Structure formats: structure tokens, C-alpha cells
Amino acid sequence: MTDVRTDVSIDVKSPFEPEFTTALCEIFENLITFNQVLGVKIDELQHEIVRAHLPMRPDLIGHYAHNRLHGGVISATLDSMGGLAVMAAIGARHLDEPPQQRLQRFAKLGTIDLRVDYLRPAIGALFRCEAEVMRLGSRVANTRMAFTDEQGRLLATGAAAYIVS
Amino acid sequence: MTDVRTDVSIDVKSPFEPEFTTALCEIFENLITFNQVLGVKIDELQHEIVRAHLPMRPDLIGHYAHNRLHGGVISATLDSMGGLAVMAAIGARHLDEPPQQRLQRFAKLGTIDLRVDYLRPAIGALFRCEAEVMRLGSRVANTRMAFTDEQGRLLATGAAAYIVS
Amino acid sequence: MTDVRTDVSIDVKSPFEPEFTTALCEIFENLITFNQVLGVKIDELQHEIVRAHLPMRPDLIGHYAHNRLHGGVISATLDSMGGLAVMAAIGARHLDEPPQQRLQRFAKLGTIDLRVDYLRPAIGALFRCEAEVMRLGSRVANTRMAFTDEQGRLLATGAAAYIVS
Amino acid sequence: MTDVRTDVSIDVKSPFEPEFTTALCEIFENLITFNQVLGVKIDELQHEIVRAHLPMRPDLIGHYAHNRLHGGVISATLDSMGGLAVMAAIGARHLDEPPQQRLQRFAKLGTIDLRVDYLRPAIGALFRCEAEVMRLGSRVANTRMAFTDEQGRLLATGAAAYIVS
Numbered sequence: 001m002t003d004v005r006t007d008v009s010i011d012v013k014s015p016f017e018p019e020f021t022t023a024l025c026e027i028f029e030n031l032i033t034f035n036q037v038l039g040v041k042i043d044e045l046q047h048e049i050v051r052a053h054l055p056m057r058p059d060l061i062g063h064y065a066h067n068r069l070h071g072g073v074i075s076a077t078l079d080s081m082g083g084l085a086v087m088a089a090i091g092a093r094h095l096d097e098p099p100q101q102r103l104q105r106f107a108k109l110g111t112i113d114l115r116v117d118y119l120r121p122a123i124g125a126l127f128r129c130e131a132e133v134m135r136l137g138s139r140v141a142n143t144r145m146a147f148t149d150e151q152g153r154l155l156a157t158g159a160a161a162y163i164v165s
Numbered sequence: 166m167t168d169v170r171t172d173v174s175i176d177v178k179s180p181f182e183p184e185f186t187t188a189l190c191e192i193f194e195n196l197i198t199f200n201q202v203l204g205v206k207i208d209e210l211q212h213e214i215v216r217a218h219l220p221m222r223p224d225l226i227g228h229y230a231h232n233r234l235h236g237g238v239i240s241a242t243l244d245s246m247g248g249l250a251v252m253a254a255i256g257a258r259h260l261d262e263p264p265q266q267r268l269q270r271f272a273k274l275g276t277i278d279l280r281v282d283y284l285r286p287a288i289g290a291l292f293r294c295e296a297e298v299m300r301l302g303s304r305v306a307n308t309r310m311a312f313t314d315e316q317g318r319l320l321a322t323g324a325a326a327y328i329v330s
Numbered sequence: 331m332t333d334v335r336t337d338v339s340i341d342v343k344s345p346f347e348p349e350f351t352t353a354l355c356e357i358f359e360n361l362i363t364f365n366q367v368l369g370v371k372i373d374e375l376q377h378e379i380v381r382a383h384l385p386m387r388p389d390l391i392g393h394y395a396h397n398r399l400h401g402g403v404i405s406a407t408l409d410s411m412g413g414l415a416v417m418a419a420i421g422a423r424h425l426d427e428p429p430q431q432r433l434q435r436f437a438k439l440g441t442i443d444l445r446v447d448y449l450r451p452a453i454g455a456l457f458r459c460e461a462e463v464m465r466l467g468s469r470v471a472n473t474r475m476a477f478t479d480e481q482g483r484l485l486a487t488g489a490a491a492y493i494v495s
Numbered sequence: 496m497t498d499v500r501t502d503v504s505i506d507v508k509s510p511f512e513p514e515f516t517t518a519l520c521e522i523f524e525n526l527i528t529f530n531q532v533l534g535v536k537i538d539e540l541q542h543e544i545v546r547a548h549l550p551m552r553p554d555l556i557g558h559y560a561h562n563r564l565h566g567g568v569i570s571a572t573l574d575s576m577g578g579l580a581v582m583a584a585i586g587a588r589h590l591d592e593p594p595q596q597r598l599q600r601f602a603k604l605g606t607i608d609l610r611v612d613y614l615r616p617a618i619g620a621l622f623r624c625e626a627e628v629m630r631l632g633s634r635v636a637n638t639r640m641a642f643t644d645e646q647g648r649l650l651a652t653g654a655a656a657y658i659v660s
Contacts, residue, residue, distance in 0.1 A: 033226040034235035037202060061198040070199035071244045071276045076237020110283065111236045112607060112635055112656050115445045117278045117472050117489055119465040134487060135449040139634065139658055140607055142447050144487065157464060157474065159447055159489055161607050161656060163634055277442060277470055277491050280610045282637050282654055284630040299652060300614040304469065304493055305442055307612050309652065322629060322639065324612055324654060326442050326491060328469055363556040364565035367532060391528040400529035401606045402571020409566045409611075441566045443612045446574075448605065 013044040020091060020099040021045060027106070028084050035080055038073060040129070042084070047092035048133045050085045052077075055126050069122035074147050077129050078158035079114050082143035085131035086162050093136065105165075112140070112161040119156055124149040139165060178209040185256060185264040186210060192271070193249050200245055203238060205294070207249070212257035213298045215250045217242075220291050234287035239312050242294050243323035244279050247308035250296035251327050258301065270330075277305070277326040284321055289314040304330060343374040350421060350429040351375060357436070358414050365410055368403060370459070372414070377422035378463045380415045382407075385456050399452035404477050407459050408488035409444050412473035415461035416492050423466065435495075442470070442491040449486055454479040469495060508539040515586060515594040516540060522601070523579050530575055533568060535624070537579070542587035543628045545580045547572075550621050564617035569642050572624050573653035574609050577638035580626035581657045588631065600660075607635070607656040614651055619644040634660060 014021040025042050029035055038060075044051040054077060062070030086109060091102050131145040145158035179186040190207050194200055203225075209216040219242060227235030251274060256267050296310040310323035344351040355372050359365055368390075374381040384407060392400030416439060421432050461475040475488035509516040520537050524530055533555075539546040549572060557565030581604060586597050626640040640653035 031229035033224050034237055037224050059198050059202050064196035072199055072241020075240035075244060075279055079236045079240055113282045114240055115280045115489060118276050119472055142449055159445060280654060284637055307614055361559035363554050364567055367554050389528050389532050394526035401574045402529055405570035405574055405609055406567020409570055441613050444570055445610045447608045
């Protein structure tokens with residue numbers, strides 16, 4: 001593990017061991033390259049809920065006339081966050097296994113489908129996203145996601161299904 | 166209009182006037198900034214169907230171990246393409262209006278919601294996306310989208326609803 | 331209004347005037363005929379949340395081998411309940427208008443689309459459904475729904491968008 | 496097998512053996528009890544596409560003022576039809592197995608989620624529904640559905656994911 005990864009996970013609220021937390025942050029924020037483009041940073045990992053934020057950037061704009069975040073940034077972030085919530089839930093279910101073994105369980109994880117409801121224009125300097133696992137089955141996991149602005153106003157909601165094994 | 170924009174639209178199949186085609190390409194490929202990040206380029210604008218492609222790039226990767234396109238790139242592209250199809254359909258419905266007046270009709274366009282079904286891992290050097298308007302109503306438009314690889318294999322499908330006025 | 335209708339709404343928790351509450355129950359439980367087939371009965375009408383229940387019946391079975399409720403009963407109930415939540419929210423927004431005028435606002439209401447996530451097999455003698463309005467806009471309303479068994483276990487969730495004017 | 500069942504399947508276009516076709520019709524039209532309530536009757540079973548129709552009935556009405564089919568009838572029918580298409584596709588993939596063995600493969604089939612887009616008011620004496628399997632994987636199957644009136648006008652479209660094993 002490099003210093004960078006450790007630094008990243010220092011500020012992350014998490015009930016998991018540092019090794020697992022650090023590895024999950026590293027996977028999510030760096031190895032899943034497109035998440036770097038989105039700029040999503042993890043704030044909190046709980047057993048069934050995860051939270052993150054992303055700062056507004058000019059290249060994330062969708063509606064040129066109104067300085068709005070592109071809907072695709074929202075859908076991409078919701079998809080990623082749902083997947084992260086499932087990873088945390090899988091990690092929580094197998095706490096008896098060493099971290100590396102739990103991390104290998106993510107290899108088979110894949111998004112089956114995703115739904116996004118756009119409620120309000122996404123305008124602001126920073127956005128927050130939360131994902132919750134509604135059910136973790138042996139084959140399929142279901143999540144719900146919420147995308148808010150800094151004031152906590154709901155901008156978009158989502159739901160996704162993931163294949164887990 | 167700059168040379169660049171004109172160049173862009175030269176290769177685009179389109180039944181619309183050059184001015185409208187060029188402006189639509191400019192809006193989609195440049196003014197909607199995040200579409201530049203995605204790298205989506207329009208190939209064809211028809212009255213109810215639009216087609217585009219995007220090349221694979223390292224920063225669009227989702228699954229680090231498998232060199233797969235990030236699901237969020239797919240959902241973002243499908244959302245953008247559905248919106249483009251609605252713009253073309255609005256443009257086709259108001260052919261009696263001058264191009265600039267038709268373009269102003271897009272100001273109120275917004276995605277209500279989006280669904281994406283991920284069918285197969287998105288691996289390859291280039292991807293194609295097609296969006297079709299299923300219905301353009303006075304208030305709501307519905308689209309269906311397909312995301313394929315270079316061999317035409319279906320990788321993902323989508324459906325979206327847009328508010329149009 | 332008949333005795334029956336009045337009886338029906340007597341047991342409904344509601345912050346609305348009896349006339350509005352009774353009319354809303356009458357529309358939902360009787361005039362929307364298919365809701366009678368489903369057997370959905372309103373328990374509570376709040377400004378942004380509504381609750382109802384439906385008893386299991388042999389003709390609502392989906393999986394013959396397992397005595398499970400048909401997924402279509404769930405999707406139909408979620409759609410109806412989302413619509414009811416929007417009606418309540420519209421009613422709450424226009425409390426200054428007489429009940430009859432508020433009721434006429436429902437004429438333009440229509441479901442744009444619906445998503446249902448099936449989490450667990452629906453087995454039991456009675457089911458409950460709750461719908462919440464996430465946002466009531468001037469043109470579009472968005473809802474989230476939850477379908478549970480008598481023990482409160484989540485069996486299905488849903489999201490829907492409605493055109494309101 | 497009763498005469499009734501045999502009669503039913505006589506009119507069904509199908510590339511499958513009569514035994515399999517009859518059994519599939521029996522499961523779909525009779526054993527899945529709620530399909531009787533909907534009144535859906537199979538017209539055609541192909542390896543990846545299935546077609547059915549349902550007649551309008553007063554108890555299927557949703558919007559009392561307009562004699563429209565209830566949205567829930569549409570969502571329930573689309574869900575059922577997607578499932579039927581998956582059954583046919585599973586049947587087609589295992590043609591080397593005797594019919595009874597193929598039929599037992601349906602035991603694990605379950606809807607993961609469903610999306611319905613309502614395009615136009617469903618008014619008419621008879622409706623048709625078609626479902627197509629977009630991909631049959633070893634774990635998940637994806638379908639697309641279309642709901643039309645007698646004139647072939649598209650009234651609703653749908654997409655669903657099913658767990659198959």
C-alpha cells in the first residue's frame with residue numbers, strides 16, 4: 001500500500017479494518033479509472049450505506065446555458081456508488097474472512113441495470129451521494145441511491161440491481 | 166460558426182439544413198462539455214433516430230482488471246443520445262421554423278428519468294450508440310437506446326423520458 | 331355519496347377535510363375499477379405519503395408452486411399508490427381551493443413510467459404498500475414506493491414519474 | 496392434460512413440440528392464476544420472441560372518466576410476457592432435453608426488476624403484447640416488451656431483468 005492510498009482513507013468513516021477500508025478506497029477512487037474523471041471521493045463506509053462527494057468542475061457541465069451538472073455524471077456516480085454499497089455489504093457479511101479474501105469476492109460483481117430519476121437541476125460547488133443496500137441476496141443485490149447538493153436538497157434518486165456471484 | 170464546427174458536421178449524415186446540423190453537432194459535442202469527456206461524436210441525425218460513436222480511452226475504464234468501459238460512461242452516453250434524438254425529433258416537427266427558432270426549443274428539454282440494462286461487458290476499441298424516439302408528445306418524449314461494440318453486438322440498452330416544454 | 335363510501339373513509343387517517351378524503355377513497359378504491367380487482371384499501375393519506383393494504387387472494391397468485399403473489403399485482407399496486415400519493419400532494423398544495431376544484435386537477439394526471447425492484451418472494455395473508463412524493467413539480471411528479479409484508483419486511487420497491495398538468 | 500388446454504395451444508404458433516407448447520400455455524394462462532384475471536392469451540411462441548393478446552374488460556379499467564386500461568394491467572402483462580419470453584428462450588436453449596426436464600428449469604425463474612414506459616392512453620377492445628429476449632445469460636436474462644392496440648400503435652414499452660438459475 002502506498003502513502004497516497006493511506007492518506008485517502010484516513011478521513012473515511014468506516015467500521016472496517018484499515019486494510020479493507022484503504023483497499024476499497026483505492027479500488028473505488030483510483031483503480032476504477034472513470035471515477036477519477038468524475039472526481040468522486042468516499043466519505044463514509046458503513047455495512048449497508050456508503051457516502052461520498054464530488055466537486056463541480058467545468059468539464060462536468062451538461063447544460064451549457066445554465067452551468068448544470070451533466071445528467072450522465074449523476075447516473076455514473078449513482079451506478080458507482082450503488083456498486084460500492086454492495087462491496088461494503090459483501091465485506092460486512094464475510095467479516096470472518098481476511099480482507100484480501102473479501103476483496104476477491106468483488107471480481108464477479110456487475111451492474112444488471114440502473115434507474116435514475118432526475119428531480120431538480122444540479123447546480124452548486126459540491127454534490128453528495130449516498131447509496132444503501134436494500135437487499136443482499138446470494139445472487140442479486142439491490143440498492144437505492146440519493147444525489148444531493150450541499151444543502152441536502154435531493155437532486156436525483158436512483159435504484160440499481162447487481163449480480164454478486 | 167468556426168471552421169471546426171463546420172468540419173465536424175461535414176461527415177454527419179443528416180436530412181436537416183447544414184445550419185441546423187452544424188448547430189446541433191456543436192451543442193452536443195462541444196457545448197455540453199461532459200460529452201467531450203465521453204468523446205461522443207455524432208455520425209447520423211435522422212428525424213427520429215440518431216447515431217454516434219465513442220472511442221475507448223484509458224480514463225473511461227470501469228473494471229480495472231478487465232479493461233472494461235465504465236458502466237457510467239454507458240449510462241451517460243445513453244442519456245445524452247436520448248436527448249439528442251429528442252432534439253432531432255423536435256427539429257423535424259418544426260421544419261417550418263428557421264433553424265435558430267427550432268434550436269431555442271431545446272432550452273426547456275430535460276431528462277425525467279433513465280433506465281439502463283447492461284447486457285454484456287463493454288470491451289473494444291470503439292463503441293456505437295443509437296437512440297430512437299418512441300413518441301414525441303407535447304409535454305413528454307420517450308426514447309430507446311442501444312449501445313453496441315464495433316461488431317454490432319448489443320452491450321447495453323436503455324430507455325428514457327424527457328420533458329419537452 | 332353512499333354509506334359505503336363514507337364507511338370506507340371513516341377508518342382512513344387523513345389531515346384533509348372529510349369530503350376530500352371520502353372522494354379520494356371513492357376514486358381510488360371504486361372508480362379506478364382495477365384497484366377493486368387488486369383489492370387495495372387506503373389506510374392513510376398524508377400530504378406527501380399514503381399508505382394502503384391488500385389481502386392475499388387465490389386469484390392474485392403468480393407462482394403456482396409457491397403460493398406467491400404475482401409480480402404484476404405488486405407493479406399494479408405500486409403504480410396506483412404512486413398516483414394516489416401525487417393526488418394527495420396536489421390536494422395539499424391547493425388547500426385554498428374547494429375540494430371539488432382540487433379533485434378536478436387529477437384529470438390530467440398520468441403515469442409517465444414506472445420501475446419496480448422485486449426483492450423477496452411475496453408470501454403472506456396481507457401486504458402493505460406506502461408511496462411517497464419525492465418532488466411535486468409544475469409538470470412532473472416523482473414518487474418512491476415500498477411494498478411490505480405484515481411483518482414489515484420489504485418485498486419490493488418502486489419509483490415512478492407522473493405528468494401532472 | 497385436459498381438452499381445454501389442448502384446445503388453447505392448438506392455435507398457438509410454435510416451433511416447439513406440442514407437449515412443451517401445451518405445458519407452457521397451461522402454466523402461463525392457467526397456473527399463473529393472475530394471468531387469468533388479466534385475460535392474457537398466448538398467440539405465438541418463438542425461440543426469443545413471444546406474442547399474446549388480451550381483450551378489454553370493464554374490470555380492467557384504470558381511468559374511469561376515459562375508459563382507459565389501468566396502467567397496472569399493462570405493467571402486469573409486460574412482466575408476465577417478459578417471463579414467458581425467457582421461458583421460451585430457456586426451452587430453446589435446451590432442446591436436447593425432454594420437455595418435462597426443460598419445464599423444471601423454470602422453477603428458479605424470478606423477476607429482478609421491471610420498467611414500464613407509458614406512451615399513449617390504452618383505449619380499445621383488444622390489446623397485443625410482444626416480448627423479446629435481448630440476452631439469455633447463465634444467471635440473468637434481459638427482455639424488452641411492447642404493448643400495442645389492435646391497429647399496432649405502440650401504447651407502452653417495457654424492459655425487465657430476470658434471474659434464471
